[in-house]
Amino acid sequence: MSLLHLAIVLPFIAAVFVPFLFKGFRSVHTGWFVLLVPLALFIYFIQYMPVTSSGQTVSQTFEWIPSLGINFTAYVDGLGLLFALLITGIGSLVVLYSIYYLAKEKEALHNFYVYLLMFMGAMLGVVLSDNLIVLYMFWEFTSISSFLLIGYWYDKERSRYGAQKSMLITVFGGLSMLGGIVLLYLMSGTFSIRELIGMSDQLMADPLFIMAMLLVLLGAFTKSAQFPFHVWLPDAMEAPTPVSAYLHSATMVKAGIYLVARMSPIFAESGVWLWLVAGFGIFTLFWGSFNAVKQTDLKGILAYSTVSQLGLIMSLLGLGAAALHFDTLDDNMYMTATIAAVFHLINHATFKGSLFMMAGIVDHETGTRDIRKLGGLVNLMPITFTIAIIGSFSMAGLPPFNGFLSKEMFLTGMISVFELDLFNLNTWGILFPVLAWIASVFTFIYSIKLVFKTFLGKPQFDKLPKKPHEAPIGMLISPLILVSLVILFGFFPNLLANSMIKPAVESILPSLTDAGQEVYVNIYFWHGFTPELFMTLGIILTGIIMYATLAKWQGIYNRIPERFTINGVYDNGLEKGESGSFRLNEFIMTGYMRSYLIYIFAFFVAILLSTLGVRDAFAIDTSNLAEIRIYEVVLALVLVAGAITILFAKSRLTSIVLLGVVGYSVALFFVFFRAPDLALTQLVIETVSVALFLLCFYHLPEISRKEERMKFKIGNAVISILVGITVTLIGIASYSNQSFESISQYHIDNVYDLAAGGNMVNVILVDFRGFDTLFEICVLGIAALGIYAMVNFRGVRRQKG
Amino acid sequence: MKKKPNDLILQTVTTVISFIIILFSIHLFFAGHYTPGGGFIGGLMTAAALVLLLLAYDIKTLNTILPFDYRLMTAAGLMIAVLTGAGALLFNQPFLTHAYDYFNLPLLGETSLHTAVLFDIGVYLVVIGVTMTIIQTIGESE
Numbered sequence: 001m002s003l004l005h006l007a008i009v010l011p012f013i014a015a016v017f018v019p020f021l022f023k024g025f026r027s028v029h030t031g032w033f034v035l036l037v038p039l040a041l042f043i044y045f046i047q048y049m050p051v052t053s054s055g056q057t058v059s060q061t062f063e064w065i066p067s068l069g070i071n072f073t074a075y076v077d078g079l080g081l082l083f084a085l086l087i088t089g090i091g092s093l094v095v096l097y098s099i100y101y102l103a104k105e106k107e108a109l110h111n112f113y114v115y116l117l118m119f120m121g122a123m124l125g126v127v128l129s130d131n132l133i134v135l136y137m138f139w140e141f142t143s144i145s146s147f148l149l150i151g152y153w154y155d156k157e158r159s160r161y162g163a164q165k166s167m168l169i170t171v172f173g174g175l176s177m178l179g180g181i182v183l184l185y186l187m188s189g190t191f192s193i194r195e196l197i198g199m200s201d202q203l204m205a206d207p208l209f210i211m212a213m214l215l216v217l218l219g220a221f222t223k224s225a226q227f228p229f230h231v232w233l234p235d236a237m238e239a240p241t242p243v244s245a246y247l248h249s250a251t252m253v254k255a256g257i258y259l260v261a262r263m264s265p266i267f268a269e270s271g272v273w274l275w276l277v278a279g280f281g282i283f284t285l286f287w288g289s290f291n292a293v294k295q296t297d298l299k300g301i302l303a304y305s306t307v308s309q310l311g312l313i314m315s316l317l318g319l320g321a322a323a324l325h326f327d328t329l330d331d332n333m334y335m336t337a338t339i340a341a342v343f344h345l346i347n348h349a350t351f352k353g354s355l356f357m358m359a360g361i362v363d364h365e366t367g368t369r370d371i372r373k374l375g376g377l378v379n380l381m382p383i384t385f386t387i388a389i390i391g392s393f394s395m396a397g398l399p400p401f402n403g404f405l406s407k408e409m410f411l412t413g414m415i416s417v418f419e420l421d422l423f424n425l426n427t428w429g430i431l432f433p434v435l436a437w438i439a440s441v442f443t444f445i446y447s448i449k450l451v452f453k454t455f456l457g458k459p460q461f462d463k464l465p466k467k468p469h470e471a472p473i474g475m476l477i478s479p480l481i482l483v484s485l486v487i488l489f490g491f492f493p494n495l496l497a498n499s500m501i502k503p504a505v506e507s508i509l510p511s512l513t514d515a516g517q518e519v520y521v522n523i524y525f526w527h528g529f530t531p532e533l534f535m536t537l538g539i540i541l542t543g544i545i546m547y548a549t550l551a552k553w554q555g556i557y558n559r560i561p562e563r564f565t566i567n568g569v570y571d572n573g574l575e576k577g578e579s580g581s582f583r584l585n586e587f588i589m590t591g592y593m594r595s596y597l598i599y600i601f602a603f604f605v606a607i608l609l610s611t612l613g614v615r616d617a618f619a620i621d622t623s624n625l626a627e628i629r630i631y632e633v634v635l636a637l638v639l640v641a642g643a644i645t646i647l648f649a650k651s652r653l654t655s656i657v658l659l660g661v662v663g664y665s666v667a668l669f670f671v672f673f674r675a676p677d678l679a680l681t682q683l684v685i686e687t688v689s690v691a692l693f694l695l696c697f698y699h700l701p702e703i704s705r706k707e708e709r710m711k712f713k714i715g716n717a718v719i720s721i722l723v724g725i726t727v728t729l730i731g732i733a734s735y736s737n738q739s740f741e742s743i744s745q746y747h748i749d750n751v752y753d754l755a756a757g758g759n760m761v762n763v764i765l766v767d768f769r770g771f772d773t774l775f776e777i778c779v780l781g782i783a784a785l786g787i788y789a790m791v792n793f794r795g796v797r798r799q800k801g
Numbered sequence: 802m803k804k805k806p807n808d809l810i811l812q813t814v815t816t817v818i819s820f821i822i823i824l825f826s827i828h829l830f831f832a833g834h835y836t837p838g839g840g841f842i843g844g845l846m847t848a849a850a851l852v853l854l855l856l857a858y859d860i861k862t863l864n865t866i867l868p869f870d871y872r873l874m875t876a877a878g879l880m881i882a883v884l885t886g887a888g889a890l891l892f893n894q895p896f897l898t899h900a901y902d903y904f905n906l907p908l909l910g911e912t913s914l915h916t917a918v919l920f921d922i923g924v925y926l927v928v929i930g931v932t933m934t935i936i937q938t939i940g941e942s943e
Contacts, residue, residue: 755899755917757834758835762834766839766899767899781875781879784875792942
C-alpha cells in the first residue's frame with residue numbers, strides 16, 4: 001500500500017478517531033482536528049501538479065481481489081488531480097466554515113465530521129480509482145454518506161424525506177452503473193478504465209455497447225442531478241449548509257460529471273453519446289434555470305442553479321465529444337467545448353461554494369432563508385453582500401468574473417454546432433444555442449434576484465426571527481477565499497490553463513493527444529466582435545427587462561399543476577408503488593391454503609405442459625409395453641372406482657373407508673407386480689393410517705361433523721383434471737423415452753456375492769443404499785417426537801397464550 | 802363407566818396370539834436378508850402384537866408388563882444404526898460399509914453373520930419405538 005493509497009483512505013482512518021476527539025476534548029471544537037485532514041491532503045495532492053502538467057501520470061496498484069481482476073489501482077492524471085484538489089481544497093474551506101456554523105454545544109459534531117470525512121474519502125476514491133469496481137464501491141460510499149449528511153437533523157421530517165429521496169434516486173443510478181460496468185467487463189474482460197480506453201474501437205462494434213453506455217449514463221445523470229433525476233437535489237437542501245456547499249455544489253454532484261468525462265474516451269465516438277449527454281445537459285440547463293427563478297428559498301434557488309450549471313457542464317462535455325471526429329486540433333472548435341467544461345467546473349465550484357456559504361451566513365444571522373422576508377441587509381452585512389454580489393455576477397456570467405469567461409466559451413461551443421455535419425446536428429442542433437441562450441437569460445434573472453431581494457430593497461427586520469448583524473470573521477474566511485479565487489481566475493484565467501485545465505482536457509480526449517498533438521489552452525477576455533459577445537449583450541438586456549417585469553409573468557409558474565411536475569410524479573410514483581404492491585400482496589396472499597394450492601398447481605401444469613409443447617417432448621412408444629392381464633384390469637377398475645367415489649361421497653366416514661379400499665388395492669397391485677416387501681408394508685401402514693383417520697374423524701367438532709357433500713367448484717375441477725392429464729402425459733412420454741438400461745441388473749448380479757443376501761429389496765435398503773434408510777428412520781423418529789410434543793405440550797402453550 | 806365389560810375371550814386369545822405374532826415378526830426380521838421381510842415390517846408386526854395387547858388390556862397393564870420407554874427405544878435404534886455405519890470408519894472403510902463372514906457358533910453350527918443385521922436391528926427398534934410412541938401418545942391424550 002503506497003502513500004497515495006494511504007492518502008485516499010486517510011479520511012476513513014481519521015473518521016475512526018473523530019468520536020474519541022469529540023468526547024475527549026469537549027472544550028475544543030472537533031472541526032479543528034478534522035481540518036488538518038483535508039489540508040494535509042490538499043498539500044499532498046498539490047505536489048502532483050508538476051507531474052500531471054508535464055503530461056505524466058502516476059499509477060499505484062494495491063492488490064485487493066486479484067483473482068477477480070479487482071485491484072485498488074490509484075491513478076492520478078489531470079482529470080483525477082483536478083477533482084482531488086477540488087475535493088480537498090473546498091473540503092478544507094467547508095470544514096473551516098462548519099466550525100463557525102455548527103455550535104459545539106448544541107450539535108452532534110462527532111456524527112457530522114464522521115460522515116463528512118467518510119464522504120471526503122469516498123469522493124477521493126471515486127476520482128482516483130482506475131478500477132471500475134473500486135470506483136463503484138466508493139461511488140456508493142458517497143451515496144451513503146450523503147444520505148447520512150442530508151438526514152443529519154434526523155428529527156426533522158423534511159430532512160428524512162430529502163435523505164430518502166436522494167438515496168433512492170442515486171442508488172438507483174448507482175446500480176444501473178454497476179450494470180454498465182458488468183457489461184463493459186463482459187465485452188472487454190477488464191475492469192481497468194485505461195485498458196478499456198485502449199479497446200474503445202473494439203468495444204464500439206460490440207452489440208452490448210449502447211446498453212452499457214446507457215446504464216453508465218444513467219448512473220452519471222442521477223448523481224449529477226440531470227433532468228429528470230434532478231428532483232432530489234432541491235430536497236437535499238435540508239442538510240446543514242456546509243454540507244450543501246460541499247456535496248451539492250462542489251463535489252458529489254460533480255461525480256457524475258467526472259464519470260462522463262472519464263468515460264468519454266470509451267464512449268464518445270458514438271453519436272448516441274453526443275446526443276444524450278449534450279441533449280440532456282442542455283435541457284437540464286434550461287429546466288434548472290427556469291425553475292430557479294420561482295424559488296423563494298435562498299438554498300432552493302441555489303439548488304436549481306446547481307442543477308442548471310451541471311447541465312451546462314454536461315452539455316459541453318457532450319459537444320466536446322465531437323472533437324474526436326476531426327483529425328487536427330488546430331482550429332478545433334469542439335476542443336473549446338471540453339476546455340470550457342473543465343474551466344466552468346472549477347469556476348462553478350468557486351462561486352457556488354461561496355454562494356452557499358453566503359446563504360448559510362444569512363440564515364445563521366437572520367434566522368430565515370426566505371427571500372420574501374429578507375431585504376435591505378446591505379448596510380448590516382457589507383462583507384456578506386460583497387461575497388454575494390461577486391458570486392452571483394460570476395454565476396450570471398458578467399465580466400470581469402470567471403463565470404463570464406466560461407459562459408463565453410460555452411456560447412462559442414454551442415454556436416459551433418452549426419458547423420458540424422455529424423449525427424444530424426445541423427437539423428435539430430439549432431436547439432442547442434437557442435436553449436443555451438434562453439437558459440442564460442433565466443440564469444441572469446435568478447442571479448440578480450438572489451442578490452437584490454436579499455440585500456437591497458426595503459428592510460423588513462420586524463419579520464425576521466433574529467436581529468441581523470454581520471457574521472463572525474471565521475465564518476467569512478472561507479467564502480472570502482472562494483470569491484477571491486473567482487476574481488483571480490477572472491483576471492488571470494491562464495493561471496490554471498497549463499497546470500490544471502490542459503492535463504484534464506488531455507485525459508478527457510486522450511486519443512487526440514496521443515497522436516502527438518497538443519492541447520492549446522488560452523482563455524482570454526476579448527474575443528473581438530463575435531456572435532457570442534452579442535449574445536451576452538442580449539442576455540443582459542433581456543434579463544434586466546424580464547427581471548423588472550418579473551411580477552407580470554411570474555404567473556406562468558402556477559400553470560403547471562403539482563401532479564405533472566417531476567416531483568409530483570416521484571411522490572405519486574412512490575405512493576402508488578407502495579399502495580400498489582400492498583394491494584397486489586393483499587390480492588395474491590389471501591391467507592387461504594386453497595388459493596396457494598391453486599397457484600402451485602396452476603404453475604405446475606403451465607410450466608410442464610408448455611415445456612412438453614415447446615420442446616416437442618411428448619412421445620408414445622408401445623413397443624416396450626407388457627401384456628395386460630385380466631386381474632390387473634379388474635384391480636385397476638376397483639381402484640379407480642374407489643378413488644372417484646371419494647369425490648362424491650357424502651359422508652367423511654365413507655371417504656375414509658374408500659381410502660382404505662384404495663390403499664389395499666394398491667397393496668394387491670404390489671402383490672401382482674411381485675413386490676412382497678412393499679405389499680406387506682403397504683398393508684400394515686394402510687391399516688394404521690385408516691385407524692388414525694378414524695381417530696381424527698372421531699374427534700371432529702360437532703359442527704364440522706355435519707355430513708355434507710363436497711362443493712363443486714369449476715376452477716378446482718379444471719385444475720385437478722389438468723394436473724392429472726399433465727402427470728399422465730409425462731408418465732407416458734418418459735416411459736417411451738427410456739434412453740438407458742436400468743442399473744438393476746447390477747444389483748441382481750451382486751446381491752449375493754457382495755452383500756450375502758437373497759432379498760434384493762432388503763439388501764438395497766440396508767446395504768447398497770443404507771444411507772437413505774438411516775435418514776428415513778430419522779424421519780420416523782422426528783414424526784413420533786413431533787406427535788408426542790404436539791399432544792403433550794399443547795396445554796402449556798395454551799396457558800401461556 | 803357403569804359396568805366393566807367382560808373381555809375374557811379377547812384377553813385369552815390375545816395372550817396366545819400375540820406370542821405367535823411376535824414370533825412371526827422375529828422370523829420376518831431375521832429372514833429379511835434372504836426372503837421378504839426385514840427390519841421395517843418386522844418392527845411393524847411386533848408393534849402390532851403390542852397394540853393387540855393394548856386393545857385387550859389397557860395402557861397401564863401393558864406398561865407394567867413391558868416397562869419400556871418407547872422414545873428411548875427410538876433413540877437407541879437410531880444410535881445402533883448410526884454406530885453400525887460409523888463402525889466401518891474404524892476399519893478405514895467408507896461410512897456404512899457392511900462386512901459378513903461365516904462363523905461356527907456353539908449351538909447353531911456354521912452361520913453367516915452380517916453387520917447389516919445390526920443395522921436392521923436399529924431399524925427394527927426405531928419402527929417399534931415410533932409406532933408405540935404415536936399410539937400411546939394419542940391413546941393417553943384426552
